Amino acid sequence: MRSKTCGAIFLLLAVSALFVADLSAKEPYSSDGYTKQVVVTPILRATTTASGQPVAYPKTDSPQVTALLVEIPPGAETGWHLHPFPCYAYILSGELTVKIQGKKPRELRAGEALVEVVNTPHNGMNKGSEPVRLVLFVTGEAGKPFTVRLPAPETKSKKRSVTPSLS
Numbered sequence: 001m002r003s004k005t006c007g008a009i010f011l012l013l014a015v016s017a018l019f020v021a022d023l024s025a026k027e028p029y030s031s032d033g034y035t036k037q038v039v040v041t042p043i044l045r046a047t048t049t050a051s052g053q054p055v056a057y058p059k060t061d062s063p064q065v066t067a068l069l070v071e072i073p074p075g076a077e078t079g080w081h082l083h084p085f086p087c088y089a090y091i092l093s094g095e096l097t098v099k100i101q102g103k104k105p106r107e108l109r110a111g112e113a114l115v116e117v118v119n120t121p122h123n124g125m126n127k128g129s130e131p132v133r134l135v136l137f138v139t140g141e142a143g144k145p146f147t148v149r150l151p152a153p154e155t156k157s158k159k160r161s162v163t164p165s166l167s
Helices: 002-025
Strands: 063-072 087-093 095-100 106-109 113-115 122-125 132-141
Touching: 095 132
Parallel strands: none
Antiparallel strands: 063 132, 087 113, 087 132, 095 106, 095 122
8 A cells, every 4th residue: 555655656756746847848948048047147248359359150061060168277378379260268267367468468267268369479477375266168179279389579669789899
């Protein structure tokens, strides 16, 4: 008798679960295309990159989307580089200083997002005491690198001064 009661309770729970699942499937969707329980918080909406370039998608027959977790230890930097394809980043932790050649440095903190510059030299630096962790999304081309390493640009302090010989 006890097993019949347990079986009946189990059947009642299973039918109830199906009924509830059916009700939730008919629930109206929010304007963002999700159910009301899903919270959508905009992080970034941009039509230009960090330097003001218009956002442009690559024209290719071999599109590839790549998502990466990038970690920069305290005191480290990415080194000067450029991206031939659009890249988008979301800072998970730490503080990132981005220097774009010819522009003022930009400070980014956890919870911020950016549209990286395309074909423009830049360098990311961690001047803080905790690792910078960011997620990088690339809309690139299969088989092609999305980062090109560059030599550091010369600055006034790096230029060699030529002193005439007195002999």
